[in-house]
Amino acid sequence: MAEENQPGATPEQPQFALQRIYIKDLSFEAPQGHQAFQKPWRPQVQLDLNTATNKIDDKNYEVVLTLTITAKQEEEAAFLVEVQQGGIFACDGFDAQQLHQVLNIMCPNILFPYARETVDTLVTKGSFPPLMIAPVNFEALYQQALAKQAEGQPAN
Numbered sequence: 001m002a003e004e005n006q007p008g009a010t011p012e013q014p015q016f017a018l019q020r021i022y023i024k025d026l027s028f029e030a031p032q033g034h035q036a037f038q039k040p041w042r043p044q045v046q047l048d049l050n051t052a053t054n055k056i057d058d059k060n061y062e063v064v065l066t067l068t069i070t071a072k073q074e075e076e077a078a079f080l081v082e083v084q085q086g087g088i089f090a091c092d093g094f095d096a097q098q099l100h101q102v103l104n105i106m107c108p109n110i111l112f113p114y115a116r117e118t119v120d121t122l123v124t125k126g127s128f129p130p131l132m133i134a135p136v137n138f139e140a141l142y143q144q145a146l147a148k149q150a151e152g153q154p155a156n
Contacts, residue, residue, distance in 0.1 A: 014093035016102060021114055024064055025084035028122045029077075036078040041129060043071040043078055049136065053103045059092045063107040067115045069123075069131065081122050085115035101142065108138045 030036060048068040055061055069081045089107050091099055116133045123131040 012093055014098065015090065016094075016106070017090040018110060019060065019088040019090055021085070021087045021111065023083065023118065024086035025082070026118070026122070027080070027082040028126055029080045030126050030128075031077050031080070032073075036073065037127065039073055041073075043073055045131070046070045046072075047133060049141075051104060051108050053107075056088065059090050061089050061091055061103055061107075063087050063089060063103055063111065065108050065111040065115055067119060067133070069119055069133070071128070071131070079123065079126055079128055081119050083115045083118050083122075085111045085118065087111050104142050104145075105138045108136075112136055112138070 046069070048066075048070075050066040050068075052064045052066070053061055054064075064084050064086045066082065066084045069079075071078045071080075087107060087110060089103070091102055094102060112135075119133060120131055123129075
């Protein structure tokens, strides 16, 4: 008799596995060139964050976390960095709500440290001081997006 037909058998547990992490797109610009280094370094830094999910097949999903960082000095861009950190994740046995949470909370949490390290490396290779991006609470961002959707506002 098959195990799933036995009384008291537990249903199969959801499966989650990281398949691959990669850089999908990468950009660094220092539009001022050498002039950016002739001023005292007091930048205004803006971080924009976005995620996108693509279904690859029945069990695999691509999640892309995009970080766009702009550092301005006196209203002029000193540098602009954009990193699209991609990951392929195997997800099986989740209901629709659980899968949505995994793809929008858990996967970006895994990708974020890689994207943050890439940004820091690019900035320092561009001869600017290290840029330590603070951790991001993807669960809170997810809850905010759900609240906006409930109010009929487009989620960012």
